[in-house]
Amino acid sequence: MSIRIGILGYGNLGRGVECAIRQNPDMELAAVFTRRNPENVTILTDTAAVCRAEEAADWKDKIDVLILCGGSATDLPVQTPEYAKYFNVVDSFDTHAKIPEHFAEVDAAAKASGKVGIISVGWDPGMFSLNRMYANAILPEGSDYTFWGKGVSQGHSDAIRRIDGVKDAKQYTIPVPQALEEVRKGTNPVLSTREKHTRECFVVLEEGADAARIEQEIKTMPNYFADYDTTVHFISEEELKRDHSGIPHGGFVLRSGVTGWEKEHKHLIEYSLKLDSNPEFTSSVIVAYARAAYRLASEGQTGCKTVFDIAPAYLSAKSGEELRATML
């Protein structure tokens, strides 16, 4: 019998989850829950239902794992603990500073209901976190580096769009190649924000808008751009659509460390991702962890987990025997 998945929220991430389920024959999409009118939501999977978000609890015996595809700012802090009352849940909560608080909320709800909740799944937090943790456990003496990009930052693109006179915009975060090379050489550089990443912006202006003023506003925007070397390109709406409609991303996690009685040997561990579609890759990670949620719950485990708490084999459709014979 396959693992029955529900999706709450049908945006880029929800659609990505739907696509990922199709690549995993031991899973099936049972239903998509939406806050929109279900009649206006067309999904790709013929065999799945589209329902109102409020009906989700009625599906508690027909869904093994509910994947929460809302945003971290306002949706997930409420939704994940709420739906953990009825379902094993997986989310991609990515507000790093608030993870401890979110963990506590989901843990309490999931323990009370006897369900499993896996939070902060994706690539950062997620696969990048795992690689930071493994590398730190292996090389206790060393330095950590995370670089993001080249990729589209939704938050930074939105910040530009909020500027008066901007019709549309896309912002790319780009690692500085020289900084990456220094880290790889094992020189353990101390890198400022500016030295690690540059920001490149493609902006479509409203008719008659003042380009110079907007460029200045972008480049001096605190938190978002002021601490970076930022480039601004003004382009047409057609160019933005033609050249910048994808959602690529990726990045690098490195740990540079030493071993030996006198710390005489250097080592470099590097993990990198190059992703055509940020939401689809995130979804693919989430779906693997949905399998883990199902299995952990089948074993009688309850409460909140993160990627740190889950043995890798739980993610794979293969048995332990198969994994040892083919991948070890």
Place this chain on the structure above:
Amino acid sequence: MSIRIGILGYGNLGRGVECAIRQNPDMELAAVFTRRNPENVTILTDTAAVCRAEEAADWKDKIDVLILCGGSATDLPVQTPEYAKYFNVVDSFDTHAKIPEHFAEVDAAAKASGKVGIISVGWDPGMFSLNRMYANAILPEGSDYTFWGKGVSQGHSDAIRRIDGVKDAKQYTIPVPQALEEVRKGTNPVLSTREKHTRECFVVLEEGADAARIEQEIKTMPNYFADYDTTVHFISEEELKRDHSGIPHGGFVLRSGVTGWEKEHKHLIEYSLKLDSNPEFTSSVIVAYARAAYRLASEGQTGCKTVFDIAPAYLSAKSGEELRATML
């Protein structure tokens, strides 16, 4: 109280474990067991004992985890199941084809004694296996690539040393840069053995040996060199000692896969290691898994485990709270 570690076998790997323990304040080296005369074995740790291998069982209440540092060919198939009768054990068994058999033997012994045995720990098998497995679970449709090097292959160096007229030798395995680049581009190339790696040999001849015959013997040696583009350099003993006495290694694990309803998006996951000292890095991984063995045993778990079966958090000296707050 710190985790008390024993080391069986004091070669490069055993010394590496000793150095790694020093970098982990929650661990201490209790004793080194050797098949040599303990009087002739000098270790680096003042506070640890050096004992005969036959005495190891007497230490069963004074050691939490015994790390087996013998070879995979003849030592570990016997030692790991044997010592799992008395200790939680960790080994670096690396004969990939015989892992299922070794697992079964260690599992039976460890279940009978109520101990935990973790096998095949290191970087390949070990961290490379983990990365293959995670990447396959995340991207079910894709291709796997593992490249080794640049690094010293002990087995290939030994094979050259066995040739008549060879005094000493060092062999480097080197990934072919163009092959790596093709994989990174996402073209999913089908690569022959020859297209993936080259082999470079540094050979010291016995006086009067026939260089041309030896070069020919190396280049045509079945399994070891015949399927590769092999370069042979004849150098002096001094040069070998001066330029080739290190034991560097490393490599790359890549998975190139697709997502999307029509498989329209490509993704690349890459993990790489660049190691000054192969045995010290392997030891560092083993010591992190020794911590896991101790904790799993403390929870009452028994039997054989591999890196696939162990939740990442068990490797870290940090608590779950600390990990979530600092690394997620």
